[in-house]
Amino acid sequence: MKNIPPLTTLKCFEAAARLGSVTLAARELHVTHSAVSQQLSSLENTIGIALFVREARGLRLTEAGRLYALEIRTALHALSSATHQAQGRPEDDELVIATLASFAVHWLTPRLPDFRRHYPHYRVRLHTSLELQDLRQGFADIGIRMGRGHWPELTQKKLFSDELLVVAAPRFICGPHQPTPAQLVASPLLHSTDAPWAEWCAIAGIAPQALQSPALTANDSNVILAAAVAGHGIALERRSLVAGLLARGELVQLSPLTVPYPYPYWLVWQPRDSLSQKQLHFIDWIQEQVRRPW
Template identity: 50%
Template sequence: MSRVPPLNALRCFEAVARLGSVTRAATELHLTHAAVSQQVKGLEHQLGMVLFERQGRGIEVTGDGRVYAEQVRQLLEDLGEATRRLQARPRRNELVFATFPSFATHWLLPRLPRFRALHPEYRIRIQTSLDFQDLRQGMVDIGVRMGEGQWDGLTALRLFQDDVLLVAAPGYNGGQLPRSLDEALTQPLLHTEETWLHWGETAGLGEAAPNRGISVNDSNVVLEALRLGQALALERRSLVQAALNEGRLVQLSPVTAPYPYAYWLVWPERAESADKQERFSAWIQAEVATYLAALEAPTPA
């Protein structure tokens, strides 16, 4: 006889122990009262011990049963999580890409139709997070991060180094835009620690952020505040260049500074994802080359 009880018996036992009632457990599990009672009795018989004390029409879990129920509950939760992770793994015809929201929204999405046109065989799933996602768990094929290019268990390919510039919506302050850095610094200024650090030094303003500065940890919030005309902002060029090209934003100063972290394409070495990783890598490198070439092209007079 197997030493591991049947899963159905464990589910019934855990539900009865947690709810304190066979009837309520049966309702939760969509089973009959008799079916749940039979599963619990069978489990007690297999274990050779009493898990519940029968008291009239009610039952109460024993001390040993309570300890066992806690362990079974954790086992069922772990099993559920393992199943969720297995089902979340990329399918053969699915490419799962992980990055942070601002890059996905303002750089990747406008270009993504070209990848889909090249590779219509893939269904695309984009997972975004402000935190690094663990690409080693098998649920993501490939991603883009910012950093120094060293992450355990991942291959990293440098894409490009971004720079930071001072921008505003053309309608900010009724269209009366600041005409100097000194004037700009008297206005509400959105920034992150990373965008201010090198830009402030390059502009000769030191490391201390201006008193009217507003620190934000999500570039999408910065870009929405810009769109609403609520502030000026120091932002990465990769996120605002399209808006600059279309006249939705204007650059207020020629001062630019490198962002401290580069963009990296990262992926785990996994045989079942190799073809997808190779195709996406080739495509995004070509897109980066086109993007950088456009930045270096002379501005029309």
């Protein structure tokens, strides 16, 4: 491409245009005042346009300079974004998995040593978020999502369905007997935003009006589980998240009654003619993990 000024020159121009000062631009870019001034003069000479009016108090953009600055700022942002995307794409020996933090902490991470034993040549990187991550950009090799499926432009394979259990810390409920459903709903309740306590009440034969106001509500199950383990109340949470806590005795199940969870887990990936070897290895491995007992 011709007629493109050097990147250093454009960065100096963008900073000076945004800050309205050569001094401030030099400070931001960690260069000298004279270096920025020379770059600005060079740019104006190169493109043959006056970009600034020099005034006693600093610089004032001409109208042509203002419009040019907007375009250059957009272009520099695009360059930065492209570089970030290139750096974020997985390398051949790196497996990047996008999923929910709660699933990563309580289900996936405890099992990853087994994956490493089978496939020690892969480096695993987890990218966690409460938001759906756009896998079409190639930042992750595979995603594990929770929902009803039918995400456009992605190949998806159901991993497993889940159910909700009533759990609390062992010290929260005292006495040798399991509490009745009425006693449970009269206790301090910890609410995930997607935990249907009303459905559990219907299964237990209790009017939803008997539910206490939640002691805590959170949109992240990690918060609810931390509060439950700390003994702050009773939670209705997914078996996939509490199975390990139950096995270690950090939580106990307070009722045999369970509620089907309406959102299964899915494997999702970019559609292509053939999957990479690392994708195939991970899919085979995680399906085998799902077949094992909780």
